Amino acid sequence: MIKFLIKGILRDPSKSIIPIFVITIGVMVTVLISGLVKGILSEVVNKNANLDTGHLKIMTKPYAENKDQLPNDLAILDLSILKESLELNYPNVDWAPRIKFAGIIDVPDKNGETKIQGPTLGLAYSILNTESKELKRLGIESSLIKGEIPKSENQILISDEFANKLSLSLGDEITFFGSTMEGSMVFEKVIMSGTIRFGTPLLDKGSFIMDLSYAQKILDMEDGAGELLGFLDNEIYNPIRAEEIKKDFNKKNINNLDEYAPIMLTLRDQNDLAPTLDLMDLITGIFIIVFVLAMSLVLWNTGLMGGLRRYNEFGIRLALGESKPKVYKFLLIESLIIGTIGSFIGTILGVSFCYYFQEVGLDFSDELAGTSIVMPSIMRAHISIDLFFIGFIPGLISMFLGTALSGRGIFKRETARLFKELEV
Amino acid sequence: MKLTLKIILGFFVSVNLFSQNKTFPTATSVIKKIDFNMLSKSQIINSEMIVYGKRKSRTIRSRGYSEGLNKNFTEYLYPEREKGTKMLRLQDRLWIYSPSTDRIIQLSGHLLRQSLMGSDLSYEDMMEERKLSEIYNATIVGEEKIEDRDVWKMELTALVDDINYFKRILWVDKQRYVPLKEDLFAKSGELLKRISFYNYKKTDGRWYPRKMNYRDMLKNGKGTDFIVNEIKFNVSIPDQYFLKSTLKE
Numbered sequence: 001m002i003k004f005l006i007k008g009i010l011r012d013p014s015k016s017i018i019p020i021f022v023i024t025i026g027v028m029v030t031v032l033i034s035g036l037v038k039g040i041l042s043e044v045v046n047k048n049a050n051l052d053t054g055h056l057k058i059m060t061k062p063y064a065e066n067k068d069q070l071p072n073d074l075a076i077l078d079l080s081i082l083k084e085s086l087e088l089n090y091p092n093v094d095w096a097p098r099i100k101f102a103g104i105i106d107v108p109d110k111n112g113e114t115k116i117q118g119p120t121l122g123l124a125y126s127i128l129n130t131e132s133k134e135l136k137r138l139g140i141e142s143s144l145i146k147g148e149i150p151k152s153e154n155q156i157l158i159s160d161e162f163a164n165k166l167s168l169s170l171g172d173e174i175t176f177f178g179s180t181m182e183g184s185m186v187f188e189k190v191i192m193s194g195t196i197r198f199g200t201p202l203l204d205k206g207s208f209i210m211d212l213s214y215a216q217k218i219l220d221m222e223d224g225a226g227e228l229l230g231f232l233d234n235e236i237y238n239p240i241r242a243e244e245i246k247k248d249f250n251k252k253n254i255n256n257l258d259e260y261a262p263i264m265l266t267l268r269d270q271n272d273l274a275p276t277l278d279l280m281d282l283i284t285g286i287f288i289i290v291f292v293l294a295m296s297l298v299l300w301n302t303g304l305m306g307g308l309r310r311y312n313e314f315g316i317r318l319a320l321g322e323s324k325p326k327v328y329k330f331l332l333i334e335s336l337i338i339g340t341i342g343s344f345i346g347t348i349l350g351v352s353f354c355y356y357f358q359e360v361g362l363d364f365s366d367e368l369a370g371t372s373i374v375m376p377s378i379m380r381a382h383i384s385i386d387l388f389f390i391g392f393i394p395g396l397i398s399m400f401l402g403t404a405l406s407g408r409g410i411f412k413r414e415t416a417r418l419f420k421e422l423e424v
Numbered sequence: 425m426k427l428t429l430k431i432i433l434g435f436f437v438s439v440n441l442f443s444q445n446k447t448f449p450t451a452t453s454v455i456k457k458i459d460f461n462m463l464s465k466s467q468i469i470n471s472e473m474i475v476y477g478k479r480k481s482r483t484i485r486s487r488g489y490s491e492g493l494n495k496n497f498t499e500y501l502y503p504e505r506e507k508g509t510k511m512l513r514l515q516d517r518l519w520i521y522s523p524s525t526d527r528i529i530q531l532s533g534h535l536l537r538q539s540l541m542g543s544d545l546s547y548e549d550m551m552e553e554r555k556l557s558e559i560y561n562a563t564i565v566g567e568e569k570i571e572d573r574d575v576w577k578m579e580l581t582a583l584v585d586d587i588n589y590f591k592r593i594l595w596v597d598k599q600r601y602v603p604l605k606e607d608l609f610a611k612s613g614e615l616l617k618r619i620s621f622y623n624y625k626k627t628d629g630r631w632y633p634r635k636m637n638y639r640d641m642l643k644n645g646k647g648t649d650f651i652v653n654e655i656k657f658n659v660s661i662p663d664q665y666f667l668k669s670t671l672k673e
Contacts, residue, residue, distance in 0.1 A: 187527060
């Protein structure tokens with residue numbers, strides 16, 4: 001029967017070409033939009049997690065309240081004790097201490113006086129520690145534009161844009177001028193070992209990366225860190241697990257009377273990510289529902305038109321003795337075959353476009369130039385297994401629904417009128 | 425009857441005017457006297473700054489030399505971390521010398537608004553040496569008492585654009601012509617800093633506070649105490665103190 005129906009579809013393309021075209025377009029758009037939304041969403045989540053929020057983040061309570069001011073005087077102290085207890089209680093979480101600090105990068109002339117300078121944001125990551133996952137997590141190697149990853153503690157990586165602004169070359173000695181956690185002046189000569197592109201305008205404007213232990217030393221923060229980031233198993237964010245750990249940790253510390261007691265936040269609690277993530281999920285859901293409804297209506301209409309065009313065919317088949325339910329059943333199976341073909345082509349096209357946008361991306365760096373949040377400057381689509389179903393199944397359902405609705409006309413045909421119609 | 429009333433009214437008006445003239449001198453004359461007390465042709469000052477941090481406090485000792493309104497040189501003496509750090513201000517430019525790196529760094533523009541060594545003072549606060557009478561229009565707005573001393577409450581509004589604080593409210597000691605308290609405002613009207621002056625002593629005919637507390641009102645905390653251990657007015661200071669080349673010496 002299937003073979004017979006496929007032959008019918010292939011030999012008479014006029015009855016399938018429009019539905020296939022409609023489904024193809026609809027499925028392709030659904031797959032493409034879903035891929036883009038998912039890609040942007042996961043880029044935003046990963047970028048925020050890796051660069052700023054972690055899947056979990058621990059700070060002292062007063063630091064958390066003023067974190068935009070980078071208040072390192074309120075940082076976590078006795079970090080090793082805290083880390084030890086976390087590793088014991090939550091063994092599958094990787095804990096990464098980090099320090100953010102502000103200051104000035106000053107480039108000297110040949111007399112050792114200021115030639116050019118600029119305000120900067122220092123980011124201290126554990127990059128010299130071979131056991132640390134930070135280098136891989138931050139994708140530092142793949143983000144290098146020039147030079148190499150620091151090999152000694154006084155070497156730093158500067159954002160490429162900032163290095164160009166300061167006219168720096170590899171190996172140049174520059175001075176970091178800032179303040180310790182208690183406010184004393186810090187003058188530190190450092191060497192630029194390379195330049196990096198963070199891929200987020202906020203950091204690309206004027207940041208540098210320094211090894212954590214060296215930053216702890218020059219900022220008088222031995223065994224201290226501004227923030228302690230936690231990353232779940234396989235570096236994959238699991239909101240339910242993150243929430244469980246947060247609740248458990250904060251419950252244990254609820255009676256801690258220390259003014260500088262630690263507090264834990266999840267990724268969703270930071271950078272206004274919760275409403276962003278919820279909104280994007282909602283948009284994806286609404287889009288798919290609207291698509292299925294709209295496609296069903298279009299295909300219903302297409303089916304009605306097709307039904308009218310195939311009026312005689314159904315009439316002859318009924319006249320030859322085929323039962324109405326059988327014709328209706330054939331029609332539904334035929335719709336499934338057409339739906340499958342359209343959905344298949346649409347999915348392939350949608351995934352292909354997604355692949356293009358995954359590899360090339362959409363550059364929003366100009367639009368995001370003035371933003372103060374961690375956002376990727378190049379938005380990319382993301383191909384995942386669910387993209388192969390997200391358009392395919394609604395495509396199939398909408399074709400089936402459309403045909404089921406339009407095909408009801410078969411049951412309204414009267415045998416007496418049928419022969420009269422066939423005489424014409 | 426009308427004539428009697430006019431005479432009585434005239435008497436009260438003239439008494440009131442007389443008493444106002446006696447209590448409220450012109451605001452300009454008051455701030456000129458403040459300028460006389462607080463500024464001098466030159467001065468050498470040994471001071472310490474106590475920075476009250478969130479977790480601990482720090483004491484920083486320094487010796488400062490200033491000449492006129494545009495030259496200022498400060499050498500930090502304590503603690504070890506700051507020892508040997510020098511700052512030179514000429515006009516509106518500031519250079520900092522760090523002995524650990526043997527580098528001279530120039531600060532300018534918005535970087536001067538940063539905190540000086542974690543204190544509640546900014547580099548700009550430290551650099552501001554202009555006479556109040558030249559950059560502010562002053563009015564006396566009332567009389568109050570601060571710690572049993574009679575004060576005039578004065579409002580100063582900026583006459584120039586290049587100024588750190590658009591408006592100041594001063595509580596000025598009526599007898600000594602010195603501020604006991606000062607609130608500093610942004611152009612938006614937001615209170616940015618509060619300075620309290622304590623322990624005035626007379627040296628070389630000038631009343632000068634031996635302790636000042638600066639509080640950044642945008643932060644929570646006790647602020648920063650600036651304590652004057654020794655001050656000399658109108659002394660001769662060799663020119664070499666105000667040369668950039670001598671910072672490294």
